[in-house]
Amino acid sequence: MWRLLEVFGGPSTAPEEIRRDIDNQEAQTRSNRRAVDKLRGFHGLAKEIIERGMEKDRNGDVEEAAAYYRKAIECIQEGLRIHVQPCEPDVATKRKEMLVWERAVKERLVDMRGQRNLGNYSTTKRTESGHRKLHVEHSRSSEAKEGRDRDASTSRATRSTIESSLLERKPNVRWEDISGLEEAKSSLMEAVILPAQRPELFRGLRAPAKGILLYGPPGTGKTLLAKAVAAQASASFFNVSSSVLTSKFMGDSEKLVRELFECARDKQPSIIFFDEIDSILSQRSADEHEASRRLKSEFLVQFDGISTSEGSVICIGATNRPQDMDEAVRRRFSKRIYIPLPDPKCRKDILAKLLRGQRTKITSREMQQLVESTEGYSGADLKALAHEAAMFPIRRLGSRVATIQESEVPPIQYCDFKEAMKVQKPTMRDVDLKGFRKWTEEFGMTG
Structure with a gap:
């Protein structure tokens, strides 16, 4: 007993303080684990995007390859900004790999810019370091041509499925069919319908958002609002749900996303509506399925494509669980409208x-x-x-x-x-409604 008192110094620390210290340590541990999971998620996603870019590069699709490479750099930089305590054995390794990938991708972009005159992109000065570089083949062999022919055939089949399963050419929903939600209607009128009617007035600082998120309790009219917007704007309406992705396009969901955006560009003005978007584009994790990572990377690339163009393609997402959405996806839906329970x-x-x-x-x-x-x-x-x-x-x-x-x-x-x-x-329970109110205070606006 005396030896224990000598070693530990007696009961000078109150039990409450000990519990508080333990709770703080456990909270820090949980926070660090979440950060580690995020870093691993970005690591896996960046690897997937780079591999997709290299595949395009080998086939001679230089423009698309460059888009993937730029998206990979953004993903890497976002992952490297995550503060992680170096307690996990693979954290340092993954960060080092991401730095190597970033340098190699930037070097490849410098080469491509010189060869294809793709335009400006901020890169670091090219160095002759010992890091592994991206291996890119520029052959125009018959094997590559056959691959492109197969891709074209698959593309036509996918587009046919999109037009038959997802496209609603003229949604039969009017504003009057939706009770209440006047603020949400006004926001959507300002964000979608007026810019479609008077595009010359909505340029520059007044350019409309390309991504709109409708969130709130289930059964409050989010899907009806999206259809009414498409009807009012005389736009093609593509209705995409997680069930469609998993049933009709299992394993090929990223191909669907690519062709979906291409089809929407061809039929613009268009609205792509993602129902239950949280289940399609959820937060990244270390144990995430490869198909899910591919889907997210393709969505980010395609969404950035419509964001930087002058076309009339808008994405509207609906979710009952906005807190489960991937952060990068949430940022792209810059206009977030809360659809509350009816008054x-x-x-x-x-x-x-x-x-x-x-x-x-x-x-x-x-x-x-x-x-x-x-x-x-x-x-x-x-x-x-x-x-x-x-x-x-x-x-x-x-x-x-x-x-x-x-x-x-x-x-x-x-x-x-x-x-x-x-x-x-x-x-809905009161605790669920409190969650929506908290998320609105942090990220959204009242509709």
């Missing part, structure tokens, strides 16, 4: 539209009570609630439902909604 006026309008054409027996006072009782319900929740309420008159008929005339079905009443609310609850 009382909006809920009343939604309920009125849902009950239009139905036999009802609900007084004005009961309608007001119903509006107040459905606080926290989304538009989709209200639709499900109305469906459930409409079933109660049918259920009360019992066996007579098989023979009764349609005109004899009892009307929907306020009591039916009250019963329906016992089983049809709102999908």
Whole structure:
């Protein structure tokens, strides 16, 4: 005991302080692990982008190769800016590799700029160091030609699938079909529709954003807003979801993205709508699947292509989980609009539209009570609630439902909604809404 006191100096540190120190150390450890995962993610993504660029380079597609190389440099520099404690054994190795890649890619860009006159790009002075350089072949062999022919055939097949599965030539959604959300409509009018109608007024500092993110609780009208914008702007509408990517283009999703943007450029003005974008372009991690990395790298390259052009192609993303989006992707969606749950006026309008054409027996006072009782319900929740309420008159008929005339079905009443609310609850919790408000304060704007 005395030896322990001699070594440790006795109980001079309060237990609370010890716990606080332990908590701080654990928090620092978790933070460093996240930083390490991010660094590994950028390392893997940069490697993937460089390999894609080298493939284009070997096939003689110098312009596309240069675009990949520039994107690789951006990815490397972003990864190197991450502050990581050198506690993991591979951190120093990965940082060193990224520095080597950056130098080699910059040297290759210098060569390409001299040979092809691709324009200015800020690079470091070329050096004859002992680092490994990018190996690039510029052969025009018959093997390369056959490869390009196969790529062209695949491209035509992919484009045909895009036009048949993703393209909605004329969405049939009007502003009036969407209840409330006046601020969001105004923001979208300013960002998309007015620039399409008066392009001469929206140049320079007034140039519209090429990426718009609609985020908020599920069932609040994000997809309807995107379709209404496309209809108002008379734009081609490409509706892309994670389910389409995984079912129709499993393993070839980056090819879909490449052809998708190319098709959108051909059919501009165009809007590419990414539904559930967080599941398609989520945050990078060390154990990320290779196909996911390829998809992200291709999206970043293609998005930067439309951002620097004068064309009329706009990306709109919708998500219920904005915090799960990749940081580089989030930055490219520079206009971020929060789509909230409907307010009382909006809920009343939604309920009125849902009950239009139905036999009802609900007084004005009961309608007001119903509006107040459905606080926290989304538009989709209200639709499900109305469906459930409409079933109660049918259920009360019992066996007579098989023979009764349609005109004899009892009307929907306020009591039916009250019963329906016992089983049809709102999908959002207060803690989820607090998360949206916090994210809006950090990155977004109220719609």
